[in-house]
Amino acid sequence: MRFEYRIGIRYLRARRRERFVSVIALISLIGVTLGTFVLTVMLSMMSGFQEDLRNRLLAFTPHVTIEHTDAKPWDAAALERQITAVPGVAGVAPFISSQVMVVSTTSAGLPAYVSGGMVRGVIPHGNPVLTELQQTLTAGSLDTLATTHPVVVVDHGKKRAVNLPGAIIGKSLAEELGLRIGDPMIIVSPASLGAGAGTPRLRRFVLGGFFESGMYEFDSSLIFVSLKDGQALLGNDPGFESGLELRLDNIFDAPAISTRIKTMTGAGFDVANWTQANAPLFSALKLETFGYFLFLLLIVLVAAFNIVATLVMVVMERRKEIAILHAMGARARSIAAIFLSQGAALGAGGTLLGVGLGFVTSFLIGRYHLIHLPPDLFMVSAVPIKLSALNFILVAVAAIILCLFGALYPALQARSLSPVEVLRYE
Numbered sequence: 001m002r003f004e005y006r007i008g009i010r011y012l013r014a015r016r017r018e019r020f021v022s023v024i025a026l027i028s029l030i031g032v033t034l035g036t037f038v039l040t041v042m043l044s045m046m047s048g049f050q051e052d053l054r055n056r057l058l059a060f061t062p063h064v065t066i067e068h069t070d071a072k073p074w075d076a077a078a079l080e081r082q083i084t085a086v087p088g089v090a091g092v093a094p095f096i097s098s099q100v101m102v103v104s105t106t107s108a109g110l111p112a113y114v115s116g117g118m119v120r121g122v123i124p125h126g127n128p129v130l131t132e133l134q135q136t137l138t139a140g141s142l143d144t145l146a147t148t149h150p151v152v153v154v155d156h157g158k159k160r161a162v163n164l165p166g167a168i169i170g171k172s173l174a175e176e177l178g179l180r181i182g183d184p185m186i187i188v189s190p191a192s193l194g195a196g197a198g199t200p201r202l203r204r205f206v207l208g209g210f211f212e213s214g215m216y217e218f219d220s221s222l223i224f225v226s227l228k229d230g231q232a233l234l235g236n237d238p239g240f241e242s243g244l245e246l247r248l249d250n251i252f253d254a255p256a257i258s259t260r261i262k263t264m265t266g267a268g269f270d271v272a273n274w275t276q277a278n279a280p281l282f283s284a285l286k287l288e289t290f291g292y293f294l295f296l297l298l299i300v301l302v303a304a305f306n307i308v309a310t311l312v313m314v315v316m317e318r319r320k321e322i323a324i325l326h327a328m329g330a331r332a333r334s335i336a337a338i339f340l341s342q343g344a345a346l347g348a349g350g351t352l353l354g355v356g357l358g359f360v361t362s363f364l365i366g367r368y369h370l371i372h373l374p375p376d377l378f379m380v381s382a383v384p385i386k387l388s389a390l391n392f393i394l395v396a397v398a399a400i401i402l403c404l405f406g407a408l409y410p411a412l413q414a415r416s417l418s419p420v421e422v423l424r425y426e
Contacts, residue, residue: 031303032350040358091128121230140209343407
């Protein structure tokens with residue numbers, strides 16, 4: 001070990017009459033530890049919330065969406081085969097969607113409640129895009145979309161038994177309409193009014209299940225039906241699909257893959273990805289996380305100022321010894337290195353303790369769900385945690401750099417001491 005580092009570490013172990021300096025050094029070490037500890041735990045929580053929100057959004061939002069925007073006929077199957085061959089594409093499925101109105105009925109067959117929504121006609125079996133939908137179902141299953149269900153309806157005051165296709169809606173929408181599993185409902189397509197049909201196109205469905213994603217935007221508006229029933233409702237030909245939805249191997253490849261697909265499809269198609277659909281939300285989350293990072297980094301900055309005070313007092317206490325080192329031929333940069341090594345020791349020690357404690361605490365919070373949240377106010381019942389190596393590295397690097405900057409002024413002050421002046425008055 002170089003003599004500068006050995007002397008610097010020894011100066012931190014003050015003599016009895018300099019015990020106050022050691023106390024200030026210990027306070028500085030604790031300050032760095034607390035700052036890095038809080039910072040790492042906070043970043044783990046924010047990363048967990050961001051990942052949980054992203055997963056909830058992508059459970060119902062395709063990674064890439066291709067919509068047919070003109071009236072010209074197109075070969076959906078051929079385009080699907082083309083896109084499936086693109087590297088990074090895990091699955092492709094056709095879909096149809098439109099804004100609709102949902103009407104629940106009373107026991108007498110009269111309208112009870114009306115709400116707006118978005119119907120999505122999808123392939124119920126073997127759909128590679130809707131893999132997370134099954135996990136959010138609190139009642140029913142996806143099989144209900146592929147079959148018809150016997151139900152008794154009232155028409156003009158008379159009851160009759162009919163077989164109706166199934167539908168899956170959000171739990172909030174079901175509560176708003178007063179619907180339970182097995183209840184009939186009417187889905188109305190207002191778009192048919194604009195075609196001059198005179199009356200809106202409507203179709204009866206039976207509620208076969210509902211999902212709860214924790215996202216009110218989805219739970220209060222989304223309606224899933226089978227692709228063929230969606231085509232019948234919207235008045236399209238059986239071979240018509242309004243677009244294709246894609247699932248990718250890596251969700252972060254969505255911008256690049258959507259750009260490549262746009263060149264393949266050409267005009268008449270609108271290609272969008274999940275980052276565009278939710279860009280304001282994720283930008284706000286990133287800005288919030290960065291704001292918290294800067295705010296909590298101030299704790300480490302306060303500890304760095306304590307390091308400045310500690311090392312300034314060490315310089316004042318060791319003026320004679322510094323002068324002797326100068327007189328013995330020690331270079332100015334070696335004198336500065338003594339105090340920089342002290343700042344580095346305090347910073348590195350506090351950082352290692354804080355980051356280590358932050359990692360252990362974050363792991364325990366995520367593993368055993370130690371912090372509970374009211375599920376009626378938040379999307380989750382416990383604080384989610386994501387342990388990201390990058391977060392811990394950034395905190396450690398930022399803390400050590402601040403501590404080194406804090407040691408820079410005392411080091412320069414010690415370097416500039418004149419041994420002649422010091423020894424003359426000692």
